[in-house]
Amino acid sequence: MNPLRVKAGRLALVLGLVAGTIVPAHAQTALSANDFWFGGTRMGFEYPQLRDGQFAVATDDKGLARLLAKTGATLSYQPGQNVIAVTTADRRLITFTLGDPHVTIAGVTQAAAFAPYASGSGAYVPFLDLARALFVDPVQDGPTTVMEPQIAGLDVRPQAHSTIVTLRGATPLTFKRTSDGDDSEVSLAFSGTASTLEALRPVDGPGLRSISITVDGSARNPTTTVSFAAPPGSVHALADSDSPNALTLVFAPAGVALGGTPIPAAGRSNVAFAPAVPDETTPVAAPRPAPVAPAPALPPYGDQTAANANPDASMTAAPAETPSPTAYGLAPATISAVDTQSGAGGLYVRLTIAGNVTYEWHRLSDNRWYIDLKPATLTVPSLEQPLDDPSLLSLRVKPFTGPNDGLATVRVGLTLPSPRSVSLVPTSTGLMLAIGAQDDTGTQVTGTGELLPGRLYTGIVPLPPIQAPADVTGADQTWKFGGSGSVPTNPKLIVIDPGHGGSDTGAEHNGLVEKELNLDISKRLQTVLVSRGWQVKMTRETDIDVFAPNDSARDELQARDDIANKAGARMFVSVHSNSFTTSEQNGTTTYYYKADSYALAEDVHSRLAGVLPTADDGVRKDNFYVIHHASMPAILVETAFLSNPSDAALLKQASFLQKVAVAIADGIEDFAANSQPLSDTTTTGGI
C-alpha cells in the first residue's frame, strides 16, 4: 500500500466529514471508513477516499478484498488497464471503466456515483455501486452503515410435474428449517441475510402454491424467512445448485417421485456435482432471477452455434506431394529398372541407376532391410512383389519425398526369411544388392555412402547409431507402413504414455486417482501388445514423474516425447482419464493433433467405441503437448470420466480396464494394417 495514498485518503475523508459533503445517495448520514460493517465486523478499509462526495474504495484495498471473498467474487485490474472487471459467484460480470461514471452489470450499463480513477497500484471505484451489484445493500444503523447481504433473486420454474425454485444470495445461503413436519408449508430461515424481494409471490405451479418472504431482526443481524405454501401431501427435495450462492429446491404434488434429498432441518447451498435437479423433467432455459432494484433485467443471451465450431472435423491425411528431385540443387539420379537374379551365393537385386546418389540403409529386427537412395527418381512403376524365393520373401520399391530434407528418394525394401547378409555391389549400370544364403553375423544395422558410376564410397554420411529391436518374433512381416512424415527406426515399437504420475496426480474423483488408473490401463495395454509381437516402451512403469518430481510442465511432457522420439517409435499412445467440474459429462474421447495421427485416432477410437459401454464422445483434434511433440503418429485416449458416477463405476472394474487395453491394441493393429502401403504414390517415409 502507498502510505501517501492512505494519508491523502484519510485526510480527504476527514475534510469531507467536516465539510459535511459526504452524503451517499443511499444513506441518510455521513459515511466514514470505520462506519462500514459487514458480516458482524468492521470492513476495515485501508485507504478509502471521497470522490464527488461519494465513498471510493481502491481495488487493492484489503477491506474490499474481504467483501469479495465473502461473496465469492473475483476482481481483475492491473495498472495500465482501463477496465476493472469483477466476476460474481453466479458468473455475472461487473465492469467499470476509468473516467466513465457508469457501471456495467451483466451487459447492462447504468449510472455510477462517480467515474473510477487510477491511483498507484489500484483504481478507485464507487463502493456502494459495486456492493449493490454484489447483492450487498447498505442499511443505516445509527452512525453505522451495515452492508447487508441480500437474498436478491427468486427464480421459479414450473415444470410439467414439479416446480423448481432457486434462491440467489450475495453469499452462500445457509438455512434452518423452521416449519414442522407438515409438508403443506416449508419455511426456511436464513440468518444474517436480508431481502427486499416482494413479500408474497403466487406460484400455482405443480406442488407449490405461493412463496412468502419476511425479514426480521436487526440491521446487523437480519433473518430472512422464506415460506413455501404447498398443497397437502406435496413432496419436496433439495437440489444441487449452479452457484455457491444459490439454493435450489424442487416441489411436486403427492405421488411424484423426486430423486433428491428431502429438505433437511438445516443445510446450505450445494454446488452441483451431480445432476442439478432430481426431477423426471429436464430443466429448461430460465429467465434470470428478479434482480434487486435498481439493477435492470439482464439481456437475453444468444445461443447461436458457431458455424464452424470444429473447422477441422474433416481432417484427412495430407495430400500426396510431388517429390522434389532438385531440392538442395542436386541433380537427381534416375532409377530405370529393378530386377532380381538368382545366383550361386543367393539372390541379387539389380538397380539400374543413372547419376550420382547417396544412400542410407537400415536392418530391422524383424528381418526387413531397406535402402534409401537420394536424390533419385523412379522412372518405372513402384513395385510390390511377393517372391517365392528362399532368400527373399518380398521386394518393394517406392519413391517418396524425404520428410526431413525434402529430397526425392527411392526406397528399396526387402523382406528376408532370416537376418540374411545384404551386400552393396557397385556395377557399371548402377547398384546390386547381394542377398546372401547365410545370416549376417555382424552387428552393423545401418550404413551410409555415395554411389558414383561403378564406384561405391561408404560411410561418408554420418548417422547416429540406431538401436534395432532384437526380440521380436513372429512379427508382422508386411511392408505396410507410413502415413507419417516421420521415419521410424523401429517399426515394431509402440511407446505407451501413462498420463500424469508421481507428484502430478491428475484428476481425483469418486475414490479414483487418475495417475493410478492410467498406469493400470497402460500396463494392460503393454501386456496385450507384447503378446501380439509388438515391442513396447513405457514412459513410466511406476508412480513417478518421468522427468523429476515437481518438475516443470515442459520438462515433464517433453521427457515423455523424448522417449518416443529417440527410440524411433512407430506410434505414441498417451492414456488418460477425464474429469469435469460437474458429474454429467461422460464418455470416451480420442484426441489427435497432427494430420499424420488422424488415422490412428480413428482406428483406435472405432475399436473403443465398438466395445465400451461408455458414451462415444468421438475423435477430436486438440493441441495437447504430448501428441504435438511426438514425431510419429500420436494420440491421447481419454478412457472415461472419473467425475461421472457411471463411468467411475466402470473404471473400478478390472474387466473394463482390460477392454480398454484390448481395444486400443486392436486399433493400433488396424492402423498398422491399414497404413499406406509402400506401392502407393503418396509421399510417405514408410517402408
Next chain:
Amino acid sequence: MRLLRAIAIVALLAVAVYGGYRLFASRSQTPNNAIAVYYCKTDGETLAKWVVSVNPNATDTKSMAFYAVAQTLAGPPADTAAIRFPAGTVVRSVDVSGPTAAVDLGGTIATQQSGSFAESGEFKALVWTLTSLPGITAVQVKVDGVRVPSLPGGHLELDEPLTRQSW
C-alpha cells in the same frame, strides 16, 4: 404544374430511398462496441456465442480485448450449462500487438487440476472470443506473467500462440 409534380415525386422518392438506406445501414452495421463472446457447451465441442456491448468509452482495442477476456472468464449466466474457467480465475492483463493478443491469466487457473475436457473447452472459448475482434488472429496465453508450456499437470500446449486452427 406537371413539372412541379414530377419534381415533388422525385424528391419524395429520393427521401424514401435515402431513409430506407439509413434504416438498413443502421440495422446491418454491428455497433463498434459490440463483442461476440463464445462459450463451449458441455458436449466439449460446440461453441455458442452471445453479443455483449461494452462501455462506449472503452472501445479501444486493448480495453475491448480485456473486456472480452473478462467476459469469457465469467462465461454465460450460471444457469447455462457451459465449460467454464474455474471460479477465481482473473485476467491480469491483455496486450494486443499486431495480430496476437497476449493474455495474462492468474488466480485459480494457475493450479487447475482438471481433465483435458475442461482445458480444451475453456481455451477454445477464449481463443474464439478474442479472434472475433478485428485484427486478432492468435492468442498467446501467459499464467502469472510467464509463458508456460501447459498448465501444471495440464494437457493443452500454451507456449505458442493459439489460433482457431488449434482445434
